[in-house]
Amino acid sequence: MKAIVVREFGKPDVLKLEDNAPDPTPGPGDVLVRIRAAGVNPVDAYIHSGTYVRKPPLPYTPGFDGAGEVERVGADVKGFAPGDRVYIGGPGKNPGGSGSYAERALVLPAHLHKLPSRTTFQQGAALGVPYATAYRALFQRAGARPGETVLVHGATGGVGIACVELAHARGLRVIGSGGTDAGLASVRERGADVVVNHRSPNYTDEIMRATGGQGVNVIVEMAAHVNLDRDLGLLAKFGRVVVVGNRGRVEIDPRQAMGRDAAVLGMTLFNVNDADLAEIHAGITAGLANGTLNPMIGRELPLGDAARAHEAVMEPGALGKIVLAV
Numbered sequence: 001m002k003a004i005v006v007r008e009f010g011k012p013d014v015l016k017l018e019d020n021a022p023d024p025t026p027g028p029g030d031v032l033v034r035i036r037a038a039g040v041n042p043v044d045a046y047i048h049s050g051t052y053v054r055k056p057p058l059p060y061t062p063g064f065d066g067a068g069e070v071e072r073v074g075a076d077v078k079g080f081a082p083g084d085r086v087y088i089g090g091p092g093k094n095p096g097g098s099g100s101y102a103e104r105a106l107v108l109p110a111h112l113h114k115l116p117s118r119t120t121f122q123q124g125a126a127l128g129v130p131y132a133t134a135y136r137a138l139f140q141r142a143g144a145r146p147g148e149t150v151l152v153h154g155a156t157g158g159v160g161i162a163c164v165e166l167a168h169a170r171g172l173r174v175i176g177s178g179g180t181d182a183g184l185a186s187v188r189e190r191g192a193d194v195v196v197n198h199r200s201p202n203y204t205d206e207i208m209r210a211t212g213g214q215g216v217n218v219i220v221e222m223a224a225h226v227n228l229d230r231d232l233g234l235l236a237k238f239g240r241v242v243v244v245g246n247r248g249r250v251e252i253d254p255r256q257a258m259g260r261d262a263a264v265l266g267m268t269l270f271n272v273n274d275a276d277l278a279e280i281h282a283g284i285t286a287g288l289a290n291g292t293l294n295p296m297i298g299r300e301l302p303l304g305d306a307a308r309a310h311e312a313v314m315e316p317g318a319l320g321k322i323v324l325a326v
C-alpha cells in the first residue's frame, strides 16, 4: 500500500511517500480501516523531529487521526462490520496499531467510532485529537458549566474551533482569540460571542470589558508559554485555566491565583482512561449527529504532501484543520 514512512528523525522532509509499504494484517482483536482522510496534528510534527518525549522505533508511519471505511474485522471483534464509516479516536496510537498517514491502518475497536452520515471523512479526520482534547479540557478537567464564560485562547486551529463549537452547544458564553481576521471570522461563525486578536496590544482589556470587569470562568490555553501569567489576571473568582498547548517556560505571579482561589490544570490526551474516552466520543458523535458539531477543514493536501502539511501546521495563521487526502 501507499504510506508515509519515516526512516530517520529530522526536518519535515523525512516524511516520504512509499508505494510498497506492507499492508497491515489484523489480529483477532483488530479492525483494518481503509483510510480516506488523515488528520495532521502539531504532535505529529514534534514526533518526527525526534525531540518529543514519545519517540517511536524507526521506521514508522505517522498519524493518530483518520477516517474511512472498515475493510476487515478480526474474529473476536464485535460491533463493526466491513463497510462501516468510522473515525479513529484513541488516547494516542493503540498498542500494535499503525499510523493513519497510509491507505490502511490497524485500530482497536475501543478506539474506533461510527461516523454519522452527515459527517465527511475529512471532518472525521479532525475529531480524534482535536475534539477529544477540547471535550477533555472543557468538561472533564475544567468542569465548564452552562452559563459560564470561557476564553478559548487560540480558537482558530483544530482544538480551538472544537472548543468553540462544544462550549457554544453546551450553553457557555464563548470568547475566542486568533491572530488573523480570516481566523476570527471563522471563530465567530462557529459560535463565539466575542472575538479578540491575540496579536493586538490591548486585547486583554477587550476581554475584561466583555465580561463587565468580572473576568472569565474558564480559559483553554493553546500557548501557555506566552500567556499563562496574563491568563491568571483574566480569571474570575474560582476560575480555571487548562494548559493544552505549551512550547517553553514561563514566569507567573502565583498571587493572582491565590486571590481568586484559581486553578491551573494540565492535561494530555495520552492520560485519558477508557471510561472517560467513551464519554468523550459519546458526546462528540451525538454533537455530529444533531448538527451542533461541524468540524472546519481549512486545508486539504494529498498524502504525498505530508511534509508540506507538517510545515503548515507549525506556522501562524491557523484556519481550522489540515487534513491529508488518502
Ligand code: NAP
Pocket: 041, 042, 043, 129, 130, 133, 153, 154, 155, 156, 157, 158, 159, 160, 177, 178, 179, 180, 183, 198, 222, 223, 226, 227, 243, 244, 245, 246, 267, 268, 269, 270, 313, 314, 315, 316, 317, 318, 320, 321
Ligand atoms: P493548530 O491548529 O496549529 O492551532 C494553533 C492555535 O494556537 C491557533 O489558534 C493559533 O492562533 C494559536 N496561537 C498561536 N499563537 C498564540 C498566542 N500567542 N496566544 C494564543 N494562541 C495562539 O494546533 P491545535 O491542533 O489547535 O493545537 C493547539 C496546541 O495544543 C498545540 O500546541 C498542540 O501541540 C497542543 N495540543 C495539546 C494536546 C494535549 O493533549 N495537551 C492535544 C492537542 C493539541 P493563530 O494562528 O490564529 O495566531
